[in-house]
Amino acid sequence: MFRFRLDGSSGVPPYLQLVHQVRQALLLGYLQEGDRLPTVKEVAADLVINPNTVVKAYRQLEHERLAGGRPGQGTFITAAAAPVRPEAQDLRDSLEAWLRAADEAGLDEEAVTALIAVARRDLSKEKESAR
């Protein structure tokens, strides 16, 4: 059975964390079409969170057509895992090369994270102003 986790310090709303985890597990192949997700009660008790949060996450997954509820049976994964696109491997290779370069340049993990955050922010600003 798929187990969710919760990061209290991430600043990401709990229901979105659950949605992200399903998306990520689909990409990595840890979740596959037909898998049953834990019931609302199981997640609520497991993570000690409000069941309405879980309901909201499952609704979002249904909305994104990644999961669907079957009456009386639970919520199931309905989407096949997205095929890994060939450019994804290239991106991974170039990222690894970049991280190695950063390491050689003496950047520690914190500096790398900060750099990525800044670059991301600039990029999203760029996108926003292009709209």
Place this chain on the structure above:
Amino acid sequence: MTDTEGLMTQQGADGGVPALRTDRLGRRYGKVWGLRDCTIEVPAGAVAALVGPNGAGKTTMLQMIIGLLEPTEGQVKVFGQASRANTTQTLARVGYVAQDHPLYRDFTVAEMFRLGQAMNPSWDQKLAAARVDALGIPLNRKVRRLSGGQQAQVSLTMALAKKAPLLVLDEPVSSLDPVARLEFMRDLMAAAADSALTFLISSHVVAELERFCDWLIVLCHGHVQLAGPADDLLGDHRLLTVPRATADSELPGTVIQRTDSDRHSTVLVHVGAVPLRVQGHAGWQADPVSFEQLVMAYLQRASLTIDADPAPAAQRPGPSAKAVTR
């Protein structure tokens, strides 16, 4: 009533009868108002948190909601019906878990349940017995031999077995150690998933509340400072980082809290649903607020307002203190 996956359907339905509604609720103790002008609404199926420091008026409010205390002004409606203090109908519609989990210490758990059965016509003995069984609490054990956590769980079981649609819990975990606290909340969240009940939980501890509640009511100095769906409240606020010289009037929305450093200022603003654009301003940054930041900002603002203004209660424009005070 017990369809687990349909849990939130009642909450989403606009126009549904709210589980709880208070209208300009107030209670005066002699010359001092313990609570005033309190207008809130909690939809059916919500898990609502009532947050505030000690002495904010939380217990006063809860006691009027459960029907143990007569309001000085205003009224309480539970599922659309006006509550009258100390009447059977009112007491039957609201379950209550008191702060100190008052149980008869020389009674066994079974005897406590028999008492509950005698006092509540809608008592569900099956549910009560199944719950303590699942929790591993022996029915023949005396209350005084139970741990604090187990006593809290027996109190919760008694409130659940009463089958009231609204459950009010007054600081349910404040007397428990961290492990018992987690176990109690785990049990409570599972109970919430199992039922269509509405919960109102008071707490002076803000950390971790985000996990438990989807509705938030912040109370301070006897007034509601902020109330509504937790996600919307979070979405309506931003934490701005701006150059120190930026005046409040240049900022978008309403300034709730401002902290000035040497060169920059951190400002928590209420911007509402309007998307915030900061890219036109050099050196501005907007971040989402955390649950704790939001609650603390409103509580601290309320304290500042009280200190600055000796008689703020009568001048408040409305129950939700959205007006700028600085």
